[in-house]
Amino acid sequence: MKETEISTATIRMSIVEAGEGPLVFFCHGFPETKYAWRHQIEALAQAGYRAVAPDMRGYGKTQAPAHPDQYTVFHAVGDLVALLDALGEQQAVLVGHDWGATIAWQAALMRPDRFRAVVALSVPMMGQPPAPPSRIFPQDDKSLFYTLYFQDPDGAEAEFGRDVDLTLRKLIFAASSEAGPRLPGDRTPNPFGMVSRSAGLLEDLPEPATLPGWLPALDFDRLVKDFKTSGFRGGLNYYRNLDRNWELQHATSGQTVNIPALFMIGERDTGLSIPGMDQIIAGMPALVSDLRGSHVIPEAGHWLQQERPKEISEAILSFLKNV
Known part of the structure; x- marks a missing residue:
């Protein structure tokens, strides 16, 4: 697996890649980088695929545009199309997790000529809501939904940047399988739920004594270093x-x-604690005409491809054989 930088028509991107054969892109989410896919890159390369994972715009060593409005899903999909062109490839399969899954779904919707199949982890395909998300997410005098908390640079951005190591330890542990089950109404601390207006997001999250067993110290240290360099903006x-x-x-x-x-x-994904998520997942066939599987991975948390690397890699390879 080698790391390189490549200039595309839209942005300068840092990628890791391995193998030769049909191209597969891997899109990470928040707060991760391209190395979240290290297990799948190696597995697919050994199986005869060209596996490429970029740091998405604003992350790691990839260019970070200054203006917040340059981070729409349309910009992200454009980056993937431009990366295809820069690599001299006509098509790829997309695999995405978290925000990367949202981007992968939208790329599949917008550019089926360039992306011939899609694998999404943790975030299902969703229809257009009836109103802007900011008007739908819950809030009251004492707390607000995390996506609303993330809007203010003086909130999450300042809080997360004070101690990058502690921030990532808390976020990763709280959204992992080690934190416990995730059901509607569950009281397990959820980093992606309601946030105290006075205390912020991190205070109520447990500080783990050790890293999860699936996250070696060297890999965590690399993640911390990347976010110390890029920040969370x-x-x-x-x-x-x-x-x-x-x-x-x-x-x-x-x-x-x-x-x-x-x-x-x-x-045990944190998203399953959101009311109505089970109905959204069950309703996906109406939005995805060729959905070939919708699987719940037992005892796995939000960081699916890292927590269950062998199982996820095998599922992706089985899917690829038939597309």
Whole structure:
């Protein structure tokens, strides 16, 4: 697996890649980098694929545009198309997790000519909501939904940047399988739930004595180093475009994803505690015409591809054989 930088028509990107053969892109989420896919890159390279994972815009060593409005899903999809061109490839399969899954779904919707199949982890395909997200997410005098908390640079951005090591330890542990089950109404501390207006997000999250068993210290140290270099602004800017995405996505409202697709989510994923998430997942066939599987991975948390690397890699390879 080698790390390189490549200039595309839209942005300068840092990528890791391995192998030769049909191209597969891996898109990470928040707060991660391209190395979240290290296990899958090696597995697919050994199986005869060209596996490429970029740091998404604003993350790691990839260029970080200065203006928050340059972090829409349309910008991110454009980056992937431009990366295809820069690599001299016509098509790729997309695999995405968290925000990377959202971007992968939208790329599948917008550019089925360039992306021939899609695998999404943790975030299902969703239809257009009836109102801008900022008007739907809950809030009251004492707390607000985390996506609303992420809007203010003096909030999450300042809080997360004070101690990058502690921030990542708390976020990763609290969204992992080690933190416990995730059911509607569950009281397990959830980093992606309601946030105290006075205390912030991190205070109520447990500080783990050790890293999760699936995250070696060297890999965690590399993640910390990347976020100390880049900061959290780029990653948080994706959340700051939720309403803008809603406006722009009226252009594709009513369209369906028609390329082969696979969905997986961990049994203990934090997203499953959101009311109505089970109905959203069950309703995906109406939005994804060629959904070839929707699987709940037992005892896995939000960091699915790292917590269950062998199982996820095998599921991706099985899917790829038939597309």
